[in-house]
Structures are given as C-alpha cells and as structure tokens.
Amino acid sequence: MAKKDLELFRTRRTVRKFTAEGISDETLTELLDAATLAPSRLDRRPLHYLVIRSDTIKTKVAEALRVRPYIEGAPVVIAVCADPVISPTWELDGSAAIENMLLAATALGLGGTWVGPRRNQLWERAVEVLHQVAGLPDNFRVVSLVSIGHPEGESRSYDPGEKLDATRIHYDHWDNLKL
Numbered sequence: 245m246a247k248k249d250l251e252l253f254r255t256r257r258t259v260r261k262f263t264a265e266g267i268s269d270e271t272l273t274e275l276l277d278a279a280t281l282a283p284s285r286l287d288r289r290p291l292h293y294l295v296i297r298s299d300t301i302k303t304k305v306a307e308a309l310r311v312r313p314y315i316e317g318a319p320v321v322i323a324v325c326a327d328p329v330i331s332p333t334w335e336l337d338g339s340a341a342i343e344n345m346l347l348a349a350t351a352l353g354l355g356g357t358w359v360g361p362r363r364n365q366l367w368e369r370a371v372e373v374l375h376q377v378a379g380l381p382d383n384f385r386v387v388s389l390v391s392i393g394h395p396e397g398e399s400r401s402y403d404p405g406e407k408l409d410a411t412r413i414h415y416d417h418w419d420n421l422k423l
C-alpha cells in the first residue's frame with residue numbers, strides 16, 4: 245500500500261447529511277464487494293446484506309430508532325445481518341465488513357453513518373421492522389445499519405496522528421510508554 249493510500253483512513257468521516265443524488269447499482273456492488281472482502285473468523289462469512297432503498301421502510305426504521313435525518317435522508321441504508329449459528333463472532337465479522345464498506349465509500353467520494361445497535365427497546369423495534377416489513381428471517385440478527393450517500397458539504401479530514409494517544413500504547417509491559 246502506497247503511503248498516500250493511508251490518507252483514506254484520515255479522510256473517512258461520519259457523514260450524516262446527504263444530497264438527493266442516488267447510489268447506482270454499480271457503486272452499490274463496489275461497496276458490497278469491499279464489505280465481503282473483510283476478514284471473518286475461520287472464513288465462515290456469516291453475513292447477509294439487506295439493501296434498503298424503500299422510503300417506507302427507511303421511515304419506519306427511522307421512527308423506531310428516533311433518528312430521522314441520516315436514515316431517511318440517505319439514498320441507501322444497508323442492514324448488515326448475520327446468522328449467529330454460522331459464527332459466534334458475527335458481530336466482529338460484521339464490524340470488519342462495515343469498516344471496509346465505509347472506507348470504500350470514502351474512496352468513491354461517498355460517505356455514511358454507522359448506526360450501531362443500542363442495547364435498548366428502540367433498536368429491538370427497528371429490528372422488528374426489518375423482520376416484519378423487509379422479511380428478515382427470524383434466525384438473523386442485525387449487526388448494525390449503515391446509511392450511505394453523497395455527502396452534503398465537506399468534512400474535515402483527520403490530521404496525521406490526530407487521534408494517536410501515546411498514553412494508550414504500551415510496549416511489552418503496560419507501564420512502558422513512549423511519552
């Protein structure tokens with residue numbers, strides 16, 4: 245990987261406001277291709293992707309979660325779903341896929357929000373909507389939702405080392421820091 249490719253990690257920012265422009269099938273395939281290339285434990289690949297373009301479903305999910313703009317305002321919301329029987333590490337596998345997808349979106353000039361599960365009834369209700377309205381089978385869990393679209397406005401990229409905190413890096417022994 246060339247050093248300039250590392251800029252992708254600094255450019256990726258959570259995008260919560262989108263223009264009205266849609267996402268083509270070709271672009272969607274590129275995002276899903278990146279997601280499916282992520283590592284998964286024992287290469288079990290427990291994930292499925294529910295691509296939500298329907299405004300009705302987006303609205304129902306947004307109402308359930310009580311977060312409207314970055315779900316209803318996104319042209320595509322992808323529910324990353326998993327069968328936990330296939331792999332007990334489904335949440336970790338799903339997280340790796342989501343990060344790949346967000347980085348691919350950044351590389352394509354898109355942006356998105358990772359909408360993670362809340363350990364509460366709002367999340368349960370949103371998942372229920374996916375079961376009832378989008379036909380998500382009963383045995384599938386939802387790792388997270390990812391809304392993707394064309395960013396409205398510019399986001400600031402991170403500076404090199406901006407979040408790198410030397411007090412959190414321990415060399416061979418917890419007490420051994422390089423401050």
Ligand SMILES: Cc1cc2nc3c(=O)[nH]c(=O)nc-3n(C[C@H](O)[C@H](O)[C@H](O)COP(=O)(O)O)c2cc1C
Nearest residue numbers: 256257258259260311314357358359360361388399
């Ligand atoms: C597991 C997880 C769940 C998240 N859930 C939400 C969410 O529900 N709503 C939201 O606006 N952002 C959500 N985010 C995005 C974070 O708020 C965001 O990554 C963080 O503020 C850092 O900003 P950055 O992504 O621009 O670097 C989530 C991120 C992760 C990893």
